Amino acid sequence: MSASTALNAPLPATGAAGRPAARLWAGGLLAGAAWIGAALLIALLPDAIEVGRTTELAASAGLIGLALALGSLAMPLLGAAGARLRRAGPWLTVLPLALAAWELATAKFALLPLPFFASPQGLLEVYLEDWPRLGESTLRSLWLLLTGYLLGAAAGFVAGVALGWSRAVGYWVHPVLRLLGPLPATAWLPVAFFVFPTSGSASTFLVALATWFPVTVLTWSGVSGVNKAYYDIARTLGASPTFLVLKVAVPAALPQVFVGLFMGLGASFSVLVVAEMLGVKAGLGWYLQWAQGWAAYANMYAALLVMAVMCSSLVTLLFKGRDRLLAWQKGTVRW
Amino acid sequence: MVSVALQATAAAGMAVDIRGVSHAFDLEGRLLPVLDGIDLQAAPGEFVALLGPSGCGKSTLLRLLAGLDQPSEGAVLGDGAPITRPDPSRVLVFQDPTLYPWRTVRANVALGLEARGLLKRQGHRAQQAIDTVGLTGFEQAYPHQLSGGMAQRVALARALVNDPRLMLLDEPLGKLDSLTRLAMQGELVRLWQRSGMTALLVTHDVEEALMLAQRVVIFGPRPARIVGELVVDRPHPRHRDDPHLIALRREALALLGLSG
Ligand SMILES: Nc1ncnc2c1ncn2[C@@H]1O[C@H](COP(=O)(O)OP(=O)(O)OP(=O)(O)O)[C@@H](O)[C@H]1O
Ligand SMILES: [Mg+2]
Numbered sequence: 085m086s087a088s089t090a091l092n093a094p095l096p097a098t099g100a101a102g103r104p105a106a107r108l109w110a111g112g113l114l115a116g117a118a119w120i121g122a123a124l125l126i127a128l129l130p131d132a133i134e135v136g137r138t139t140e141l142a143a144s145a146g147l148i149g150l151a152l153a154l155g156s157l158a159m160p161l162l163g164a165a166g167a168r169l170r171r172a173g174p175w176l177t178v179l180p181l182a183l184a185a186w187e188l189a190t191a192k193f194a195l196l197p198l199p200f201f202a203s204p205q206g207l208l209e210v211y212l213e214d215w216p217r218l219g220e221s222t223l224r225s226l227w228l229l230l231t232g233y234l235l236g237a238a239a240g241f242v243a244g245v246a247l248g249w250s251r252a253v254g255y256w257v258h259p260v261l262r263l264l265g266p267l268p269a270t271a272w273l274p275v276a277f278f279v280f281p282t283s284g285s286a287s288t289f290l291v292a293l294a295t296w297f298p299v300t301v302l303t304w305s306g307v308s309g310v311n312k313a314y315y316d317i318a319r320t321l322g323a324s325p326t327f328l329v330l331k332v333a334v335p336a337a338l339p340q341v342f343v344g345l346f347m348g349l350g351a352s353f354s355v356l357v358v359a360e361m362l363g364v365k366a367g368l369g370w371y372l373q374w375a376q377g378w379a380a381y382a383n384m385y386a387a388l389l390v391m392a393v394m395c396s397s398l399v400t401l402l403f404k405g406r407d408r409l410l411a412w413q414k415g416t417v418r419w
Numbered sequence: 420m421v422s423v424a425l426q427a428t429a430a431a432g433m434a435v436d437i438r439g440v441s442h443a444f445d446l447e448g449r450l451l452p453v454l455d456g457i458d459l460q461a462a463p464g465e466f467v468a469l470l471g472p473s474g475c476g477k478s479t480l481l482r483l484l485a486g487l488d489q490p491s492e493g494a495v496l497g498d499g500a501p502i503t504r505p506d507p508s509r510v511l512v513f514q515d516p517t518l519y520p521w522r523t524v525r526a527n528v529a530l531g532l533e534a535r536g537l538l539k540r541q542g543h544r545a546q547q548a549i550d551t552v553g554l555t556g557f558e559q560a561y562p563h564q565l566s567g568g569m570a571q572r573v574a575l576a577r578a579l580v581n582d583p584r585l586m587l588l589d590e591p592l593g594k595l596d597s598l599t600r601l602a603m604q605g606e607l608v609r610l611w612q613r614s615g616m617t618a619l620l621v622t623h624d625v626e627e628a629l630m631l632a633q634r635v636v637i638f639g640p641r642p643a644r645i646v647g648e649l650v651v652d653r654p655h656p657r658h659r660d661d662p663h664l665i666a667l668r669r670e671a672l673a674l675l676g677l678s679g
Contacts, residue, residue, distance in 0.1 A: 311517070313513065313515070313517045314517065314519065316482075316485075316487050316505075316511075316513075317511075317513065317517055317530075317577075318530065318534060319487065319504075319505040320485050320486075320487065320505040320506075320507070320509070320510055320511050321507055321510065321530055321531035321534050321535075321577070321578075321581060322505075322506070322507035322531055322534045322535045322581070323530075323534040324534070327533075327534050331530075331533070331534075332519070335519070335521045335522075336519075336521070338521070410521075412520055412521045412522075412561045412563070413520075
């Protein structure tokens with residue numbers, strides 16, 4: 085047996101070692117029952133306010149309940165996906181309860197003041213009826229965010245490495261960075277919309293700027309914090325300056341670079357929303373403002389939910405990339 | 420155990436000439452003299468051990484020979500030419516293994532080949548070096564998965580892969596357990612004999628110096644000056660209970676001021 089397989093050998097699964105895997109997933113049946121209960125409550129209790137899509141909501145909850153119940157019975161066939169489902173069990177049980185409580189407080193008994201609080205079927209209605217506009221807004225936001233973020237991250241990475249590596253670059257760029265870096269990117273908004281030919285390019289610039297600062301600072305601190313002995317060893321082994329930068333400084337600084345990329349992503353989200361509200365008049369930020377202007381609060385919540393899913397997915401993607409590249413590190417933050 | 424065949428070229432060893440070298444560090448405006456008028460020669464292919472109290476400047480001297488630092492005074496020559504910058508023909512195995520944590524054992528060992536663009540043609544030499552230090556099977560492990568002694572052996576392999584003509588060893592066996600240490604001492608001697616390289620070994624261990632080297636140079640406390648030199652005129656393999664070695668050991672300890 086090679087050492088690498090010995091090192092990577094998985095720990096024996098405690099369930100497999102202790103007792104044979106259960107054929108039936110009781111927690112899953114419970115979760116399924118909770119979803120079906122919520123579905124019955126939504127379908128059978130009369131609505132106190134005027135809302136559409138109650139039937140569709142009940143049907144969706146019921147379908148989820150049925151799927152969960154089937155999944156619990158077929159647990160042995162599901163394999164790894166089944167194991168992940170089991171881990172989500174408690175959440176899958178609590179979610180329908182929360183849904184039922186929300187439904188009761190809004191649609192069924194109208195306890196929360198309308199129109200500020202939307203009902204679950206109100207949200208569902210937005211997704212079913214306004215999806216073209218919501219979808220287009222999401223795509224536009226994604227495009228603006230990704231182009232701005234990638235430009236800013238690339239520029240920040242290069243600037244950070246140059247700052248950490250070259251004294252001359254440090255001399256000229258450091259004061260500029262110190263003065264202008266901490267300025268919130270949104271403060272540039274009036275200037276950007278004046279200087280750039282289109283509001284789209286101005287917004288891209290602002291998102292890039294917001295990303296650039298944290299990526300630059302953290303890449304820089306990562307590169308200048310590299311153990312000097314790493315350079316000495318590589319030099320005695322015949323490394324050229326290019327090799328020292330690309331194969332020693334950059335990989336050694338990579339954990340810090342990812343902290344910068346993570347912070348830059350957070351900053352780019354907030355700039356995105358502001359730029360869309362004030363500048364480009366498109367995208368989810370604009371949709372939010374538009375919905376608020378028309379007092380369409382259900383649309384607002386629907387857009388917020390989409391935005392949350394989008395931001396969270398992007399962060400997940402970033403962390404997945406980090407875990408791949410930094411597989412040699414142990415005990416990093418989980419996402 | 421030995422499977423590596425490092426080509427012994429005609430002039431494999433490098434002649435080392437240290438002439439009147441003094442060195443001082445600048446500690447916040449105050450000069451800290453570390454080396455004081457060191458004169459030391461090593462013939463091509465010679466194995467010299469450097470013994471001295473902690474902090475006297477042995478690692479500093481090796482850094483000068485590696486070309487990582489320049490002496491404040493005097494000259495350091497390799498084959499008669501001044502040493503001004505690092506070169507893969509002179510490798511330094513640091514006191515601390517300092518592996519690159521993002522590289523596997525194999526990638527750490529292959530770094531020298533990669534840096535010189537030889538990886539494609541001579542990649543197999545990395546494997547040979549790994550086998551030589553007894554780490555076969557750990558090629559894909561990351562440094563954090565290794566013990567201290569294993570990490571030290573990777574550092575040794577990383578130096579060996581370059582086929583050096585001058586090997587500067589800064590307590591390379593310091594972190595090994597006594598059994599591995601003995602095995603590695605034998606291994607070092609065989610490597611040195613086979614390759615014909617010049618070897619300079621810094622160690623704290625008098626016995627180790629006497630077991631391995633042809634000549635033992637003893638330094639006094641900082642700023643380091645050479646206080647004595649012992650010639651160990653015994654063929655390898657040596658035995659630690661050899662009466663000649665025991666006599667030399669007493670002499671070395673006396674020069675270090677340790678036994679009356
Ligand atoms: N880069 C540096 N800057 C300032 N002082 C240094 C530097 N490197 C070493 N010194 C000082 O030089 C002296 C000698 O250091 P050196 O590392 O050469 O000792 P050494 O003989 O190798 O000791 P040991 O056997 O403990 O490894 C020490 O007092 C140390 O504080
Ligand atoms: Mg030392």
